[in-house]
Amino acid sequence: MTDSTDRNPEPGQVRTPDTAWPLFEVFVRGKRGLNHVHVGSLHAPDERMALHNARNLYTRRNEGVSIWVVRAEHITASSPDEKDPFFAPSGDKVYRHPTFYELPDDVPHI
Amino acid sequence: MVGTESATVDEQLHEHFTRTIERDQRVEPRDWMPSGYRRTLVRQIAQHAHSEIIGMQPEGNWITRAPSLRRKAILLAKVQDEAGHGLYLYSAAETLGVDRAELTDKLLTQKQKYSSIFNYPTLTFADIGVIGWLVDGAAIVNQVPLCRCSYGPYGRAMVRICKEESFHQRQGYELLMTMMNGTRRQREMVQDATDRWWWPSLMMFGPPDGDSPNTRQSMEWGIKRHTNDELRQKFVDMTVPQAEALGVRLPDSGLVYNPERGHYDFSEPDWDEFRRVLEGNGPCNAQRIERRREAHRDGAWVREAAAAHAAKQQRRGRAAV
Ligand SMILES: [Fe+2]
Numbered sequence: 267m268t269d270s271t272d273r274n275p276e277p278g279q280v281r282t283p284d285t286a287w288p289l290f291e292v293f294v295r296g297k298r299g300l301n302h303v304h305v306g307s308l309h310a311p312d313e314r315m316a317l318h319n320a321r322n323l324y325t326r327r328n329e330g331v332s333i334w335v336v337r338a339e340h341i342t343a344s345s346p347d348e349k350d351p352f353f354a355p356s357g358d359k360v361y362r363h364p365t366f367y368e369l370p371d372d373v374p375h376i
Numbered sequence: 377m378v379g380t381e382s383a384t385v386d387e388q389l390h391e392h393f394t395r396t397i398e399r400d401q402r403v404e405p406r407d408w409m410p411s412g413y414r415r416t417l418v419r420q421i422a423q424h425a426h427s428e429i430i431g432m433q434p435e436g437n438w439i440t441r442a443p444s445l446r447r448k449a450i451l452l453a454k455v456q457d458e459a460g461h462g463l464y465l466y467s468a469a470e471t472l473g474v475d476r477a478e479l480t481d482k483l484l485t486q487k488q489k490y491s492s493i494f495n496y497p498t499l500t501f502a503d504i505g506v507i508g509w510l511v512d513g514a515a516i517v518n519q520v521p522l523c524r525c526s527y528g529p530y531g532r533a534m535v536r537i538c539k540e541e542s543f544h545q546r547q548g549y550e551l552l553m554t555m556m557n558g559t560r561r562q563r564e565m566v567q568d569a570t571d572r573w574w575w576p577s578l579m580m581f582g583p584p585d586g587d588s589p590n591t592r593q594s595m596e597w598g599i600k601r602h603t604n605d606e607l608r609q610k611f612v613d614m615t616v617p618q619a620e621a622l623g624v625r626l627p628d629s630g631l632v633y634n635p636e637r638g639h640y641d642f643s644e645p646d647w648d649e650f651r652r653v654l655e656g657n658g659p660c661n662a663q664r665i666e667r668r669r670e671a672h673r674d675g676a677w678v679r680e681a682a683a684a685h686a687a688k689q690q691r692r693g694r695a696a697v
């Protein structure tokens with residue numbers, strides 16, 4: 267590789283088909299007894315490599331005992347915005363929360 | 377009629393965004409956000425990611441020459457962390473609708489910048505210690521407030537990063553303590569590395585406040601929490617006692633405690649040098665970018681082979697069904 271033009275490609279020549287690697291969302295179970303939690307994303311050619319990469323990227327310090335990866339395109343999300351009516355049904359049901367009920371202070375363990 | 381209607385929808389969205397920021401809540405990827413907010417974040421996160429990726433080079437340069445297996449293992453782990461930081465940040469940037477390959481391309485074609493600090497050479501192994509102490513130390517001061525950034529994915533990436541940075545700084549400081557307890561020659565190496573890295577480290581906080589036109593808007597948006605000068609002062613105040621404990625001199629005759637301010641006074645960094653390095657004329661700019669392009673080119677066959685393998689497996693899977 268002595269040709270200097272070869273070592274300094276024009277913009278566009280540097281591009282390789284990274285885009286062909288789909289995006290995966292990564293979920294990690296921090297320890298037994300906890301749910302998997304979304305930690306971020308990565309690109310990988312397939313599911314197996316996605317799991318490998320997720321281990322190297324998101325659990326370098328024992329941050330997890332189990333990993334899920336799922337193609338980002340397979341996720342169905344609720345709505346563009348959290349104030350959306352999609353969540354309204356739970357917004358006005360305050361009686362679903364324990365603090366809704368007033369009890370005397372001297373009743374123990376409740 | 378349609379025009380006014382859409383104007384009110386726009387106003388409502390804007391108001392909702394502003395209220396989210398005012399209440400110190402987080403903006404999440406699918407929320408509406410002003411285009412300037414999105415642009416600022418993409419630029420800042422991409423620049424931050426590129427810095428982590430290029431930042432592997434000055435230290436990676438010493439992995440094969442580390443003086444012991446212990447130091448080599450530590451340095452490998454540290455450099456691997458920096459690669460991870462870059463990937464956390466690219467992942468955060470992608471939630472704003474930009475494409476990973478596009479960001480890589482912008483780094484390789486120098487359309488986006490990275491931190492000026494990584495354009496200085498690592499001349500001796502003492503530089504490895506000083507980078508951990510000063511460069512990662514300055515990065516921590518910069519990054520801790522970013523954990524509360526108004527954009528959720530960026531803040532969460534910063535939380536992960538900050539957890540790892542403390543290892544980076546401590547291994548560097550420990551390396552320097554070991555050298556300071558060594559021979560006179562080793563102590564001179566530490567002093568020499570400190571002399572060379574001190575000013576570039578101060579420049580990591582960016583230009584002085586008067587010269588940083590975007591700071592105010594970024595602070596209003598909750599992207600930035602402190603000005604460049606505030607963070608620089610904080611770093612100086614933290615570092616002086618660490619230098620004393622180590623027994624090295626910080627190369628600034630103007631560095632003196634000011635009891636009235638309750639802070640250390642210090643001299644102005646050479647901002648001309650800062651601009652020169654940012655514009656591409658630092659000691660290692662060309663080398664860093666060339667190395668990055670080379671690595672990207674050398675890895676092309678791996679990326680292509682993996683994609684081809686995945687496609688083949690998928691075809692086989694389909695045939696089996
Ligand atoms: Fe980092």
Ligand SMILES: [Fe+2]
Nearest residue numbers: 458512541544
């Ligand atoms: Fe670091």
